[in-house]
Amino acid sequence: MEFRVKARLADEQGLNRTITRLAHEIIERCKGTENIGLIGVRTRGDYLAKRIARKIEEIEGVKLPVGILDIVMYRDDFRMKHKLPRVEVTDIPFNVDGKILILVDDVIYTGRTTRAALDALMDFGRPAAIQLAVLIDRGHREMPIKPDYVGKNVPTSIGEEVRVLMKEVDGKDEILLVEETR
Amino acid sequence: MNLSIKHLLGLEGVPREDIEAILKTAFSFREVLERPIKRVPTLQGKTIVNLFFENSTRTRISFELAEKRLSADTVNFSATGSSLAKGESLKDTVRNLFAMKIDAVVMRHAVPGSVKLLAQFVEAVVINAGDGTHEHPTQALLDMMSLQEKFGRLEGLNVAIIGDIRHSRVALSNIYGLRTMGANIVVCGPPTFIPYGIEELGVKVTYSLSEALSFADAINVLRIQKERQGKGLIPSLREYRNVFGITRQRLDAAKKSITILHPGPINRGVEIDTDVADSEHSIILHQVLNGVAVRMAILYLLLGGR
Numbered sequence: 001m002e003f004r005v006k007a008r009l010a011d012e013q014g015l016n017r018t019i020t021r022l023a024h025e026i027i028e029r030c031k032g033t034e035n036i037g038l039i040g041v042r043t044r045g046d047y048l049a050k051r052i053a054r055k056i057e058e059i060e061g062v063k064l065p066v067g068i069l070d071i072v073m074y075r076d077d078f079r080m081k082h083k084l085p086r087v088e089v090t091d092i093p094f095n096v097d098g099k100i101l102i103l104v105d106d107v108i109y110t111g112r113t114t115r116a117a118l119d120a121l122m123d124f125g126r127p128a129a130i131q132l133a134v135l136i137d138r139g140h141r142e143m144p145i146k147p148d149y150v151g152k153n154v155p156t157s158i159g160e161e162v163r164v165l166m167k168e169v170d171g172k173d174e175i176l177l178v179e180e181t182r
Numbered sequence: 183m184n185l186s187i188k189h190l191l192g193l194e195g196v197p198r199e200d201i202e203a204i205l206k207t208a209f210s211f212r213e214v215l216e217r218p219i220k221r222v223p224t225l226q227g228k229t230i231v232n233l234f235f236e237n238s239t240r241t242r243i244s245f246e247l248a249e250k251r252l253s254a255d256t257v258n259f260s261a262t263g264s265s266l267a268k269g270e271s272l273k274d275t276v277r278n279l280f281a282m283k284i285d286a287v288v289m290r291h292a293v294p295g296s297v298k299l300l301a302q303f304v305e306a307v308v309i310n311a312g313d314g315t316h317e318h319p320t321q322a323l324l325d326m327m328s329l330q331e332k333f334g335r336l337e338g339l340n341v342a343i344i345g346d347i348r349h350s351r352v353a354l355s356n357i358y359g360l361r362t363m364g365a366n367i368v369v370c371g372p373p374t375f376i377p378y379g380i381e382e383l384g385v386k387v388t389y390s391l392s393e394a395l396s397f398a399d400a401i402n403v404l405r406i407q408k409e410r411q412g413k414g415l416i417p418s419l420r421e422y423r424n425v426f427g428i429t430r431q432r433l434d435a436a437k438k439s440i441t442i443l444h445p446g447p448i449n450r451g452v453e454i455d456t457d458v459a460d461s462e463h464s465i466i467l468h469q470v471l472n473g474v475a476v477r478m479a480i481l482y483l484l485l486g487g488r
Contacts, residue, residue: 070210073214073222073224074222083184084183084482086183086206086207087207087210087479087482088210089213090210090213090214091213119223120222123217123221124219125218
């Protein structure tokens, strides 16, 4: 499949500003940082969660625990995929019982990833609450799921795709709207 | 991420990319075993039959746990108490089982090659849990995973396999797998335990335990299979221990730390002494944990996406 870049939704500075706002919104809504844990969904959600944690540390001087969640084991589309997805390590280095967990993902689309992530988190204990933070909401939900914190709402068509590039994996920070050209 | 193999019949001819994918996936699945709720829904709706025609504790429980941790439905079958005792052939028994819509079968059988035969007449995924003196691929994979964990690599690692090489499916699978991954192997035991022509598999042979120990970063100590003895291959268990038993004294004489693996069950005081088996250099209990993870990885990679 070939892709064509339709629009540049954010550059490095833009991405940084959005992360800063998300960090502020989280501490505002949670009235501080007490009892919060961040969970990033692989891949990119984990880097995003780490960046939000760093930003919160800059603002509040508190280091929040960050976990990484791989949801491949919980996916509902095994039978439909031709290529088997790679299972990566989940690493949640803190006890989730009674914590307010902020689930962090780069793009929310159908909501199926979030559904899988919620199922996965339940296997780690009983958090007090789970909230969802995403960088981009591109619409087309197939599950009754609504994020609590949204970086940008980007209405898209089904043939389009939102690509979040992050320095940690892609060498640069950028958000692109691309279209399948075939 | 898909493997090139469709069944796991042995490690002979299994490409390096497949082994690497299995080991990498296994490390991801091992984390599941540390969770409060040790179960993921990955293989929900899949049915797996464990066909054990030979005794097994570790391997059978390990497979069953791996299947249950992945939410597959499992059926256990042991030869005693089945229609096989009434004279039904293996082929008929298995065909009847498969008429009940089964996705995978894990089989242990005393006849070398039986698992390969099975794969030819069933539609499901077939996994070898030990076929006679031929191969025991999941044991070798968990050994490799444990070595990889300990040393961070397999390439260039010096591994000595000590004991009854001739009757050991663990040894053969380890040789195939470790050679593919670039490890160096020495096999060591009394000449009656070393099969003719084993060098052709790319291993060196020594009859001297001290030579094997001075070569090795890690040793895989095989069980003396009492059920396969009585053929006059060794004078006595005591004699074997005196010459080839892994003792504290012999390890100290090697003047370096050597990692110890054993596929179990251990004959304490025969092939290995108790204090050595339980020492800090032994990774025997890691092997057991890794065994569940490796089997989860294989089930996922062979059954996922089908």
